[in-house]
Amino acid sequence: MNLSLSLPLILFLIIVPQSIQGSIFKTFSNTLSPKSHPYSFVFPLSGNVFPLGYYSVSLQIGNPPKDFTFDIDTGSDLTWVQCDAPCSGCTVRTELQYKPKSNTVPCSDPICSALHWSKKPECPNPKDQCDYEVEYADQGSSMGALVVDQFSLKLLDGSSLVPRLAFGCGYDQHFPSAHPQPATVGVLGLGKGKISILTQLVSAGLTRNVLGHCLSSKGGGFLFFGDNLIPSTGVSWTTLVSPKYSNHYTTGPAELLYNGKPTGLSGLKLIFDSGSSYTYFNSKTYQAIVHLIGNDLKGKPLKDVKEDKTLAICWKGAKPLKSVLEVKNLFKTLTVNFKNGRTNSQLQIPPESYLIVSKTGNVCLGILNGSEVGLQDSNVIGDISMQGTMVIYDNEKQQLGWVSADCDKLPK
Secondary structure: OOOOOOOOOEOOOOOOOOOOOOOOOOOOOOOOOOOOOOEOEEEEEEEEOOOOOEEEEEEEEOOOOEEEEEEEEOOOOOOEEEEOOOOEOOOOOHHHOEOOOOOEOEOOOHHHHHHOOOOOOOOOOOOOEOEEEEEOOOOOEEEEEEEEEEEEEEEOOOOEEOOEEEEEEEEEEEOOOOOOOOOOOEEEEOOOOOOOHHHHHHHOOOEOOEEEEEEOOOOOEEEEEOOOOOOOOOOEEEEEEOOOOOOOOEEEEEEEEEOOEEEEEEEEEEEEOOOEOOEEEOHHHHHHHHHHHHHHHOOOOOEEOOOOOOOOOEEEOOOOOOOHHHOHHHOOOEEEEEEEOOEEEEEEEOHHHOEEEOOOOOEEEOEEEHHHHOOOOOEEEOHHHHEOEEEEEEOOOOEEEEEEOOOOOOOO
């Protein structure tokens, strides 16, 4: 799902998966034996924060395998693809859509319950298809049926596996008119829910319940499943918390520092969401950050520019800018300080991780007011603030880690 520049989308799933008893898998065992050696998968990424507004991955589905490009989204669980069933509201040509072949999941299958809110799906006839409907924070949505097909997934050693996985065949899409039509065909849901692709691979005994991504500020990067790529040293970790009815990767509480000094903003819970192009704070925190930056810019050669609508706040220099690095020294680093018992871990957000340069050469603030887009009191760390960093979502140890990395090189 494409992310708008003036009204950036946050890919938060509203329907939250619940627990499920059983598996659709017939080929693989459901648990890892002590002697098993789970695999690690690695996928090259395309995209950027600006001007595209999203990072995407190409996956092969079906037999013969066909390429489909997905937004990567740690803020939702269900993977879905635009589907020729036929399709209403699809944004790609029919030949680029997925074509189901009598492979819908029946509503009686236990995995269907992972799509529904704390109750069993409506299933008057056990052979009826498992329907789904998901909505996102910008009011975009996808409706369709759950299907199962083989995915050709590349391993770290270059070989491939072809597990059968469940995903959404979306035949009715809605994209808000404020957003440009997406170039991708669907969403790769990487949340913690039972319906996510990672959880299905874990249930099949194929990988550890760990994923990570490395988003390059130059564009591209890589995504991985499994724990083989985690550096043995240098990673900062903080605990993942589990809010009721949420499968988001939530951290905190944390305090915010500006230029290394306390801001008085503390107790923050933060969601790490690769489906959000920008970073969002609740209204109080956002206003405080804007005030701090504004005070710092007094007397500096940058002036507010209202006519640039790329983002909510933009500044104009003496001449059009080509890179954030030209004005980096005019801004200060934000730090998210996590208190983990007796130890602290700090996520540094330097100016290049919260600023962009617009098409007209102005510098714009890539931190936005989440309260204005329906996120209420939530705070979201988006792609802009995860660039140049390997971010690790470790569901086995219930922790989230980060370390500076070269995201331009695909691991081998």
